[in-house]
Amino acid sequence: MQTLGKRLRELREKHRISLRHLAARVRITAPYLSDIELDRRHPSVRVLTDLARALHTPVDDLREHDPKSLLTDIQQRIQDDANYGVALRRLLNLCSTAEDLMRMVER
Numbered sequence: 001m002q003t004l005g006k007r008l009r010e011l012r013e014k015h016r017i018s019l020r021h022l023a024a025r026v027r028i029t030a031p032y033l034s035d036i037e038l039d040r041r042h043p044s045v046r047v048l049t050d051l052a053r054a055l056h057t058p059v060d061d062l063r064e065h066d067p068k069s070l071l072t073d074i075q076q077r078i079q080d081d082a083n084y085g086v087a088l089r090r091l092l093n094l095c096s097t098a099e100d101l102m103r104m105v106e107r
Contacts, residue, residue: 004065005039011055012037026050042068 002010012022023033028047035041043051048066052059063069078085095101 002065003039004042004062004067005037007062007065008033008051008055009037011057015055017054022051022054025054042066 012019017025019033019037020030023030026033026047027050028043032041036043036047043066048062048069049059052062074088078088091101091104095104
């Protein structure tokens with residue numbers, strides 16, 4: 001799976017936008033954007049939303065590549081329903097690899 005940083009760089013290059021120009025458009029520093037593209041840092045929700053807008057892509061396209069947003073979604077679901085955590089733990093015990101999990105989901 002492509003990382004968030006690689007996806008951002010791919011979209012930025014597709015639109016022929018320099019790193020500095022994109023950073024200025026979303027009101028962040030170029031070094032911070034570089035760190036995001038190199039997967040050293042994770043953007044806030046606001047920055048991710050602004051990047052999506054500037055790159056003409058749905059924010060969900062970027063979120064699907066961001067493991068931090070996945071963890072936030074899982075944490076929120078567990079807080080909303082404790083049984084979600086129990087079900088997730090059982091699922092993890094059944095699936096030792098990502099391929100196992102994908103096979104189970106595709107059934």
